[in-house]
Amino acid sequence: MSEHDRRLAELLADAVEPVEPSYRLDAIRASARTPSRRLWHYALAGTAAAAAVVVAVAVVGSRTDQQPLGPAVPEPAPTATEPPLPSGGTTVPVYYVGDTAGGPRLFRELRRLAGSDPLELAVEAALGRAPDGSGLRPLDPDYRSAWPAGTSARTSFDGVGVDGGLTIDLGGEGSLRERPDGLDPEEAGMAVEQLVWTAQAAARVRAPVRILLDGRPTDQVLGVPVAEPLATGPTLQVLNRVSLTSPEQDATVTGDVLEVRGVANSVEATVGWELLRDGEPVRTGHATADGWMEERLFPFATSIDVSGLPSGSYTLVASTSDPSGGQEGDGPQVDTRDVTLE
Amino acid sequence: MSRTERWGADEALEELYAAHWARLVRLAVLLLHDTGAAEEVVQDSFVAMHRRWRWLRDPDKALPYLRQAVVNRARSRLRRRAVEERHVRAEAARAVLPGVDAEDGATATARRDAVLGALGRLPGRQREVLALRYYFDLSEAEIAETLGISRGAVKSHASRGAATLREHLASYWEDPS
Numbered sequence: 001m002s003e004h005d006r007r008l009a010e011l012l013a014d015a016v017e018p019v020e021p022s023y024r025l026d027a028i029r030a031s032a033r034t035p036s037r038r039l040w041h042y043a044l045a046g047t048a049a050a051a052a053v054v055v056a057v058a059v060v061g062s063r064t065d066q067q068p069l070g071p072a073v074p075e076p077a078p079t080a081t082e083p084p085l086p087s088g089g090t091t092v093p094v095y096y097v098g099d100t101a102g103g104p105r106l107f108r109e110l111r112r113l114a115g116s117d118p119l120e121l122a123v124e125a126a127l128g129r130a131p132d133g134s135g136l137r138p139l140d141p142d143y144r145s146a147w148p149a150g151t152s153a154r155t156s157f158d159g160v161g162v163d164g165g166l167t168i169d170l171g172g173e174g175s176l177r178e179r180p181d182g183l184d185p186e187e188a189g190m191a192v193e194q195l196v197w198t199a200q201a202a203a204r205v206r207a208p209v210r211i212l213l214d215g216r217p218t219d220q221v222l223g224v225p226v227a228e229p230l231a232t233g234p235t236l237q238v239l240n241r242v243s244l245t246s247p248e249q250d251a252t253v254t255g256d257v258l259e260v261r262g263v264a265n266s267v268e269a270t271v272g273w274e275l276l277r278d279g280e281p282v283r284t285g286h287a288t289a290d291g292w293m294e295e296r297l298f299p300f301a302t303s304i305d306v307s308g309l310p311s312g313s314y315t316l317v318a319s320t321s322d323p324s325g326g327q328e329g330d331g332p333q334v335d336t337r338d339v340t341l342e
Numbered sequence: 343m344s345r346t347e348r349w350g351a352d353e354a355l356e357e358l359y360a361a362h363w364a365r366l367v368r369l370a371v372l373l374l375h376d377t378g379a380a381e382e383v384v385q386d387s388f389v390a391m392h393r394r395w396r397w398l399r400d401p402d403k404a405l406p407y408l409r410q411a412v413v414n415r416a417r418s419r420l421r422r423r424a425v426e427e428r429h430v431r432a433e434a435a436r437a438v439l440p441g442v443d444a445e446d447g448a449t450a451t452a453r454r455d456a457v458l459g460a461l462g463r464l465p466g467r468q469r470e471v472l473a474l475r476y477y478f479d480l481s482e483a484e485i486a487e488t489l490g491i492s493r494g495a496v497k498s499h500a501s502r503g504a505a506t507l508r509e510h511l512a513s514y515w516e517d518p519s
Contacts, residue, residue, distance in 0.1 A: 004504070004508065005476070005504075007515060008472070008476050008504055008507060008508070009476040009477070009479075010345070011453070011457050011507075011511065011514060012372060012457065012461075012473065012476045012477045013477060014450075014453070014457070015372065015453075015454045015457040015458050015461075016368035016369075016371045016372055016454075016456065016477070017454075018454070019368050019371050019377055021363060021364045021367035021368070021377075021380075021381060021382075021384075022381060023362075024363070024381060024385050025355075025356070025359050027385060028355065028359065028388045028392070029352070029355065030388055031385075031389045032351070032352075032355060032388075032389045032392035084355065086489050097416075099415075099418055137490045141417065141489060141490050142414065142417065142418055181351070183394075231343055248433065251490075278464065278465060279420070279462070279463070279466075295416055303416075312465070313465040313467065313468075315421070315465075315466065317421065334421065336421050338466070
């Protein structure tokens with residue numbers, strides 16, 4: 001360590017030296033041993049609500065109940081406007097869990113991965129695995145996979161169009177059937193949602209998803225009932241209401257314009273955005289999404305003029321509007337990306 | 343290791359709390375400049391660690407997990423605060439650092455405020471890298487792992503951040519007290 005480094009270390013240690021953390025072990029023990037407060041609230045509200053919201057996995061009935069692709073699709077699958085495939089890779093949508101003021105929600109990230117089978121690549125990525133079997137994290141450090149490390153899957157679609165089913169055959173280091181003692185049921189529900197949303201988006205079909213464990217049917221996985229094929233849970237209770245598609249995390253932007261695209265469901269279709277430099281907004285504005293009064297996320301796009309801004313690190317924040325000003329509900333939902341302007 | 347491998351989630355929580363609670367809270371104060379918020383973030387991280395113990399199983403994995411959880415939660419918290427402050431136009435209540443005694447005097451208080459203030463004005467990544475490197479003594483590889491970025495990125499954030507701090511804190515640089 002240089003003299004310079006030593007002095008910096010001294011200054012940082014000195015800055016927090018007077019901090020005397022209070023005693024919180026009992027409070028931690030208490031929260032660790034009981035389900036989250038949100039969960040408790042839902043449990044009180046009745047098992048029906050708990051099943052609908054906490055587990056948030058709806059069961060698809062017989063095949064004749066299947067909905068064709070159409071306006072009812074909660075979120076459009078990637079279209080031709082998505083980034084082009086680079087040579088030697090495949091771009092896939094992957095749903096990850098992130099925290100919001102209202103609890104965990106899913107966020108979508110587009111990943112370019114080596115390989116050719118988008119379905120297999122996307123589901124493995126949602127489980128936290130790269131094509132070579134090593135660990136793979138979301139690009140955005142705010143997101144995570146809710147699955148235990150070491151879980152893998154074989155995923156297939158047996159059919160044409162909507163007439164068919166998706167099958168995800170899971171395997172892992174331990175048993176994946178029971179919910180581990182320490183796993184929050186809400187997080188377990190989101191783990192299953194991750195697979196259903198990711199598989200349907202990667203296959204571009206709203207087909208029911210059957211989950212197997214080690215090649216066999218199972219009544220549950222991580223304690224979540226999966227005996228019947230699954231549909232996605234209620235969109236606005238499972239997905240974060242705004243998800244940025246581009247720029248991607250840690251992108252480098254050249255030129256005078258930052259192109260922003262994403263999906264959102266926000267009051268009056270208004271998606272606010274801010275470009276922050278050192279935590280302070282240097283550009284602000286809003287984009288208008290294609291709609292908002294339906295149970296799905298709508299595309300939005302905007303171009304931010306970044307000419308005249310010094311090069312360096314910035315954070316783009318997109319947020320849903322909150323007409324109550326934080327007085328009702330959990331306030332605005334946000335998605336963020338760190339970018340470098342050159 | 344033979345003893346620790348048999349830890350249950352509750353024992354692990356107790357041991358890790360005893361060993362790391364205070365230092366993790368101070369790390370979070372460097373990131374958040376707010377003692378109350380720092381305690382909440384670290385508390386939530388311990389609860390999450392307890393929930394995941396079955397998968398972590400060993401303290402060598404639990405501490406990196408805790409560090410990562412604290413940094414990620416602090417980052418989310420800052421972003422939410424930045425957004426809420428402007429949406430709600432309400433200044434987030436920031437706990438003042440505990441007072442210093444008379445001998446310590448105004449100089450030390452001013453210096454501490456200056457250091458936390460200067461850290462707070464850095465881009466998030468630089469602040470995280472500096473706190474992990476200079477306060478937590480982590481290696482470049484450990485920081486890269488904690489933040490999920492490359493070692494090259496760690497190096498560049500560290501050198502840019504350190505240079506900016508040195509500039510902003512020039513008046514405190516030579517004072518060895």
